[in-house]
Amino acid sequence: MGSVGLVTPQSMSFAEPLPLQSGASLRDYTLVYETYGTLNADKSNAVLVCHALNASHHVAGTYADQPKSEGWWDNLVGPGQPLDTNRFFVIGVNNPGSCFGSTGPMHTNPATGTPYGADFPVVTVEDWVDAQARLLDGLGIKQLAAVLGGSLGGMQALSWSLRYPERLRHCVAVATAPNLSAQNIAFNEVARRAIITDPEFYGGHFYAHGVVPRRGLRVARMIGHITYLSDDSMEAKFGRSLKGSQPAYSTQDIEFEIESYLRYQGDKFSEYFDANTYLLITRALDYFDPARAHGGDLSAAFAAARCKYQLVSFTTDWRFSPARSREIVKALLDNRFDVSYAEIDAPHGHDAFLLDDPRYHGVLRACFDNIAKEVTR
Amino acid sequence: MSDLKTMELIAQLVPKGSRVLDLGCGNGALLAHLRDTRQCNGYGIEIADANVLACTQRGVNVIQLNLEEGLAIFEDQSFDVVLQLDTMQHLRHTERLLRETARVGRVGVISFPNFAHWPNRLRVATGRMPVTKALPYQWYDTPNIRVGTFTDCEVLLRKDGFQVLDAFGMQDGRAVRRFPNLMASVAVFKFQRG
Numbered sequence: 001m002g003s004v005g006l007v008t009p010q011s012m013s014f015a016e017p018l019p020l021q022s023g024a025s026l027r028d029y030t031l032v033y034e035t036y037g038t039l040n041a042d043k044s045n046a047v048l049v050c051h052a053l054n055a056s057h058h059v060a061g062t063y064a065d066q067p068k069s070e071g072w073w074d075n076l077v078g079p080g081q082p083l084d085t086n087r088f089f090v091i092g093v094n095n096p097g098s099c100f101g102s103t104g105p106m107h108t109n110p111a112t113g114t115p116y117g118a119d120f121p122v123v124t125v126e127d128w129v130d131a132q133a134r135l136l137d138g139l140g141i142k143q144l145a146a147v148l149g150g151s152l153g154g155m156q157a158l159s160w161s162l163r164y165p166e167r168l169r170h171c172v173a174v175a176t177a178p179n180l181s182a183q184n185i186a187f188n189e190v191a192r193r194a195i196i197t198d199p200e201f202y203g204g205h206f207y208a209h210g211v212v213p214r215r216g217l218r219v220a221r222m223i224g225h226i227t228y229l230s231d232d233s234m235e236a237k238f239g240r241s242l243k244g245s246q247p248a249y250s251t252q253d254i255e256f257e258i259e260s261y262l263r264y265q266g267d268k269f270s271e272y273f274d275a276n277t278y279l280l281i282t283r284a285l286d287y288f289d290p291a292r293a294h295g296g297d298l299s300a301a302f303a304a305a306r307c308k309y310q311l312v313s314f315t316t317d318w319r320f321s322p323a324r325s326r327e328i329v330k331a332l333l334d335n336r337f338d339v340s341y342a343e344i345d346a347p348h349g350h351d352a353f354l355l356d357d358p359r360y361h362g363v364l365r366a367c368f369d370n371i372a373k374e375v376t377r
Numbered sequence: 378m379s380d381l382k383t384m385e386l387i388a389q390l391v392p393k394g395s396r397v398l399d400l401g402c403g404n405g406a407l408l409a410h411l412r413d414t415r416q417c418n419g420y421g422i423e424i425a426d427a428n429v430l431a432c433t434q435r436g437v438n439v440i441q442l443n444l445e446e447g448l449a450i451f452e453d454q455s456f457d458v459v460l461q462l463d464t465m466q467h468l469r470h471t472e473r474l475l476r477e478t479a480r481v482g483r484v485g486v487i488s489f490p491n492f493a494h495w496p497n498r499l500r501v502a503t504g505r506m507p508v509t510k511a512l513p514y515q516w517y518d519t520p521n522i523r524v525g526t527f528t529d530c531e532v533l534l535r536k537d538g539f540q541v542l543d544a545f546g547m548q549d550g551r552a553v554r555r556f557p558n559l560m561a562s563v564a565v566f567k568f569q570r571g
Contacts, residue, residue, distance in 0.1 A: 310433075329440060330450045333420070336396075342429050343441040359426045366433040 003070070004036040004078045004085050007061035009101060012138050018096070018131055021287075024121040028110050031135050032101030033057045033093040036077060037085035039141070045375040046089045046141045047368075048132060048168075049073065050149035050156035053224070053281050054273060056100035059092035060085070075356040082365035087372045088145065096131050097123040097281065099274035106207060106274055116276075118204020123280060125152070125288045129159045133167065145371050146170035150353035151320060152281070155288045158328065162290055165306040170371050172364070174312045175353040177324035178298050178331070179289035184319065187227050188282040191220035195275045204276050213275045218266030220278055225265050230316035230349030234258065298327060299334035308338040310367045312360060314352040315345045340367070382550025384410050387462060390486050390543065390567050391415060395457035398422070398482060400444055400474070401464030405432035412437070419456065445470055448477040456482040463563075465489050466521040472537065479539060479570045491546060491557070491564040493526035498559075511562035527558040534568055543567040 011032045017025040034057050039046060049059045051072070060077040063069040077083045077090055094102040097120060105120040112119075136144070147168050149157040154176025161171040180188070195201055198216030202209050226234075241257040254260045294300035309332055313325035322343050332339040342363040346352040352360065384407055391397060393415045399408050402421025405428070411417035420438040423429050432439035442450070445468060459482030465471050466489045478485040490511045491497075497507035506516040514521065525533075527546060534541055546553035546561020553561035 326442075326450060333440075333450060333455075334452060338418075338438055339420075339440070340429075340433055340438050341440045341442075342426075342433070345426070359430070362430050363433050366430060369434070370436045 002079050002081075003074060004061040006064050007034050007036065007058070007071070008063075009034050009057060011101070012135055014134060014138075016134075018127065018134070020121055020127045021124040022122050026096055026103065026121060026123075026127075026131075029096055029103035029131075030101075031093055031096070031103075031131060033091060033135060034059065034061070034071075035092075036060055036090045037088050039089040039139075040376060042376055043141050044143070044145060045087065045372075046091060046136075046139075046144050047083060048136070048144050048147045048160070049077065049083075049090060049092045050128075050132070050147065050153035050160075051092065051095065052149070052151040052153045053285070054269070055153075056098065057092040057094040057102075058100070059090065072354065075354075076361065076364065082361050083148065083368050084372070087375065087377075088368070091135075091139070093132055093135055095123070095128040097277060097284075099272075099277040104274065105204070105276035105280065115205075115207045117207060118276060120276060120280060122283055122287075124284050125155045125159045126163060128284070129156055129163050132156070132160075133164055136167070142167065144168040145375055146172055146368070148172040148174075149176070150174035151176055151350065152285055152288075154320075155285070159288070159290065161305040161307050161309070162301065165304055168307050169374065170310065170367075171305075171307050172310045172312075172367060173325075173328070174364075175314055175317055175320045175325075175350055176311075176328070177320045178291060178327050180285055181324075185286050187223060187319075188286055190223050192279050192282060194219035194223070195278060198275075201275060204279075206275065212270065214270040217270035217273060217275055217278065218263070221266045221269035221273075222262045225262060227319045228350040230318065230347060232316060233348050233351075236347070237261075298331040302331045302335050302337070305332075305335065305337060309340070310363075311339065311341045312353075312363060313341075313343050314348070314350070314360075315343060316347050317350045317352060319350040380550055383547060386547060386550065386552060387460070387486065387488070387565070388415060390565075391417060391458050391460075393417070395419075396455075397458050397460060398451065398456040399460040399462070400448075400478065401461065401467070402432065402437070402439065403428050403463075405435045405437035405439060407460070407462070408432070408437045409435045444468060444474060447473065448481050451481040453480055454483055458482055458484045458486060461485065461487045463488055463490075466523045466525075469522065471523050472533070475533070475539075476537065479568070484542065484567060484569050485539075486565070486567045487530075488547065488563055488565045489523075489525065489530070490521065491527045491561055492524045493528065493558045494562045495559050496562075509562065527561065527564040530564055530566055534566060538571040539568040540571045541566060541568045 013030045055072040058071045060071040109116040147157040147160040154173035157173045195216035198213035200211040201213040238258040290301040291298040313322040397419035399421040459478045500507035546557030547563040
């Protein structure tokens with residue numbers, strides 16, 4: 001068991017415009033990606049890993065001269081890990097609209113010669129999947145052994161099975177949902193309002209003013225972070241612990257440990273994340289709803305699929321609850337697809353999908369072991 | 378259900394090529410057996426993490442669910458056969474799940490420990506609850522919260538309007554068709570909606 005070691009991002013540029021769900025299109029875009037392991041001779045062992053809200057193409061491994069630069073799924077992807085890079089060729093790709101290298105709001109809009117800012121077109125899960133498919137075309141990969149994703153990444157994995165049913169054999173979707181609930185959209189809207197109402201947002205064109213809407217980003221991250229943790233895990237980690245030894249009787253200073261933690265998370269996030277990207281990605285979450293084109297019938301939406309499915313949810317995840325995964329399972333059962341579903345009794349809330357609970361990783365290891373048996377070495 | 382003879386005895390109740398739902402499928406051995414020897418496909422339902430993992434390792438479709446919450450996830454008559462083996466004695470909502478079994482499947486197959494097997498009767502006659510190979514627990518720690526007999530099950534199935542297609546006892550991997558209520562430690566019923 002180990003790490004894939006030092007990795008280097010690569011990039012692929014596309015001259016052909018990418019048509020988007022909104023009717024707009026994305027011109028002259030670049031996708032940044034990383035790969036781990038070796039593509040076999042018949043190109044049958046490729047696994048695409050889709051990222052969630054604040055992650056990137058950097059799934060595993062580390063960057064030279066950068067301490068603590070492990071990829072966001074380094075505990076899952078690597079030699080001897082559940083997604084074993086000795087057997088699979090794993091691809092991580094940064095989605096357009098992101099702020100980690102692929103074409104995004106801070107890049108130059110070819111139509112104006114200035115940064116896109118708020119003019120970056122609205123992108124959807126389906127648009128991302130289309131962009132990822134073009135990357136695979138460029139890599140000469142016709143069919144993936146599997147697409148894997150958690151949360152928003154899980155939505156992409158599901159979307160892959162609907163948009164390109166012949167191009168994947170397995171869909172592995174963790175802690176995800178067939179669409180966002182009203183409550184979930186509401187959380188996203190609070191985060192967006194925090195950003196948009198920050199005076200330094202300038203309608204999304206803050207780059208020209210040399211500022212960053214940090215206050216908005218901080219609050220957006222704080223509200224997001226609360227929803228990724230369970231009540232129990234927050235209680236266990238912070239409880240009612242005070243920052244000092246006695247209450248300071250202040251309304252504005254940090255009094256409780258949980259406040260300190262959230263502010264720290266918010267500060268850290270506002271240093272590296274782009275405000276326009278946050279708006280775009282939360283909107284992509286909001287819009288995802290494959291059943292919508294089928295009158296709300298999720299089973300009908302999945303009728304187009306051809307692959308086998310593995311779903312996983314976590315009992316304490318209230319942002320993407322087990323009930324939402326069960327809706328997907330039901331739609332797959334209605335279509336008589338091969339599906340397995342594990343509901344892991346982990347205490348960590350939505351964040352559990354990034355952690356290494358042995359039951360969770362055990363199921364994914366078993367799942368990928370079986371997928372590996374179908375692949376020639 | 379890992380005992381090969383017992384597994385084969387149950388497998389013979391499942392027509393070849395059936396679409397099967399196995400409620401409380403354990404480690405998935407029976408589903409794998411049905412897949413490999415009778416070209417069946419389908420799903421297992423399990424609540425225990427270790428069994429869910431074992432099924433996944435075998436490449437058997439498994440859905441992690443609590444059977445006490447019912448089978449709402451499955452449509453009416455969506456399976457040829459629904460198995461409920463060595464499971465119903467652990468369930469609080471026994472009768473409801475029996476009805477669910479017949480709703481979801483065209484045919485139901487159930488098995489459970491027969492409390493009227495003669496060694497159990499002898500033990501009760503001495504004033505103690507039975508502790509045997511089929512019922513290895515003490516009364517205070519048994520997971521078998523529903524204790525019934527072969528004949529009790531006949532009565533229940535009749536009361537709920539089910540049609541019994543086959544019924545026999547099982548003892549040491551063999552079918553017991555003479556006096557199963559007395560002579561078998563396990564009761565087996567194959568039934569459908571009346």
